[in-house]
Amino acid sequence: MKPNKALAANLKAYFGLNNLTTYATGKLDTVSEETVRSCLSGKVAPSINAVHELCSVVSVDSMIIQRKEYRAHQILHSVRVGRIADDLMELDIDQLKTIAEMVKGLMPKQMSEYVPADLDLEGCS
Structure with missing residues (x-):
């Protein structure tokens, strides 16, 4: 699975689990609604910076959720897993x-x- 497809699938699952919307998330100062929509669509590979900004806003690890598709509850732990991966390096x-x-x-x-x-x-x- 390509990173943009994994990102889209994981963000959709996470948004669903946490009742987040494209509109509400896109109204935050750091990320635009267009960026949110782009990341959720999976049609176009968004820039690394756009992915990082969106993931920071919704508190998930931008690198982990692009690796493969996870179940929604697994995504909740992505920041912790990312920190462990940093230590493993x-x-x-x-x-x-x-x-x-x-x-x-x-x-x-x-x-x-x-x-x-x-x-x-x-x-x-």
Whole structure:
């Protein structure tokens, strides 16, 4: 899924969960209604700055919600996940392998089979 499509799907889910509207969000000083509409449509890839501004206004992590489509309740945790990802970037490869195994152990059985592919750290240094 392309980032603009994931962004649109995730924002729609988040807006629905939180009863946000394009009109009300677009009336805030930092983001225009046109920007909100553009991000929600998924038809055109908005600029990085536009995505960041909108996501800041509605309190979601702009990088996380462009990766893939999530369930609405998962999007609520996107800022926390983004901060954890920032911390993970500071770790060395052995520490990342340890974290990957910990995450795999925490995942439900049907999900854990997907984690190694997503967190393939072999050959990284």
